[in-house]
């Protein structure tokens with residue numbers, strides 16, 4: 065042994081011999097990993113999967129942090145079949161029938177502790193795991209998104225699509241005169257007489273302004289400024305106590321889209337680790353950035369709600385509806401809960417819509433025949449109207465538009481990972497395999513959207529025509545972009561209205577081609593599967 069050996073051991077092992085340390089290490093590993101594997105309390109040992117995933121959550125934590133979880137899980141299902149073990153107590157089930165069992169109303173399964181990693185300010189509708197708390201919140205929020213109420217939000221949504229198109233028109237005209245856009249605008253004129261730009265940031269500006277306005281009563285101004293920027297309270301404590309009077313609390317501008325991305329990746333990868341590890345993992349540099357993003361997002365909602373409360377208004381929006389919402393006992397929400405719910409709407413209703421709009425645009429640019437067919441349908445339906453932005457009434461029953469949107473949401477479901485649920489008392493039985501109470505189960509949307517029986521042999525191809533040809537029941541059963549059951553998307557009516565108006569208005573005005581047609585659609589996945597960019601060339605179709 066060299067001279068430094070014993071000293072080092074003394075420090076590290078409190079004077080213990082290497083053999084003692086090794087024994088201690090083996091016992092710890094045995095207790096932590098091997099014994100649970102052998103005891104197999106959730107009866108999952110026979111289920112195939114990556115070797116490390118049998119013993120530890122590290123495999124799933126690492127996979128999630130790499131940004132391609134759904135693709136990795138899909139490959140595992142291709143290799144192993146319907147059941148794949150993703151962690152010592154987490155089985156992924158690639159069977160459309162399992163959606164009805166794992167997520168259905170009345171089956172008693174609850175969200176897993178994965179969702180604790182998403183809690184900010186106060187447990188919100190999305191992150192609460194308690195059945196009673198969820199039912200109370202859902203009752204308040206769900207009527208806000210009834211079809212009737214959502215139609216009241218339409219003018220707000222349309223006004224931002226109008227702003228968006230005016231900005232693109234301005235850029236288009238400027239580019240035609242040889243001027244380039246600013247950094248946030250992108251945009252340069254060139255090849256083929258088109259304006260070339262990355263449409264992803266623009267869809268983010270649009271979705272954030274719509275939901276910012278709906279949720280907080282004022283937009284972030286992202287479309288007009290062509291900039292990802294929103295005010296965040298520097299001191300959350302001061303802002304939470306304030307009613308928005310000037311000078312009561314300070315704000316700084318932060319890139320909201322960026323922090324939402326950071327927060328999604330952070331929460332989705334820390335959430336698959338055991339709760340006892342999370343405080344330590346948070347200290348690692350990559351996770352610190354995500355942890356800060358969670359705080360910044362909270363500060364954004366706190367500042368926005370404080371500002372709104374300072375100037376009461378009679379406008380109809382999400383915040384006014386949340387302020388009026390009462391539970392069964394007639395109680396209104398307190399300030400913290402109100403802020404948390406407004407934040408939930410902002411998070412759940414922003415990049416979900418922008419990622420989906422971006423994916424639909426990508427597929428239309430990638431498949432010119434489909435784009436042409438859609439534009440023909442739009443011209444025929446809206447030809448004589450001079451409205452710049454379509455109305456919901458005009459486009460709600462256009463069959464090809466609906467098929468294009470559904471097919472793009474199938475190919476690129478922004479919610480692609482299997483959403484984890486805990487088997488209830490009595491367990492759940494799927495394909496004759498029984499999972500006892502406490503087992504964590506998930507059904508991966510990405511893989512279900514590529515199920516051969518439901519979608520056919522050409523399941524990897526974007527082809528809206530399949531929606532008119534194949535068995536409707538089978539497709540609907542395997543179509544999961546908004547999830548199923550009591551925890552399904554509460555904002556689905558609003559999301560559908562937004563997508564119909566955005567896509568019909570933009571496609572009617574512009575023709576799209578891809579800047580790099582041979583490049584695959586690059587994505588990065590945290591909680592949501594998000595496009596990294598979508599560079600397109602646009603040409604105006606109308607005067």
Ligand code: HEM
Nearest residue numbers: 189190412413416417420479545546547551553554555559
């Ligand atoms: C294309 C757009 C959208 C997609 C694809 C989508 C998808 C989803 C999915 C898959 C879930 C289930 C998440 C889980 O169980 O972990 C969900 C939940 C939720 N969504 Fe959406 N969503 C969209 C737009 C919206 C909008 C516009 C809003 C509201 C403004 C919204 C509000 C919510 C809320 C609050 C939840 C939690 C519901 C609960 O747990 O009871 N979503 N969404």
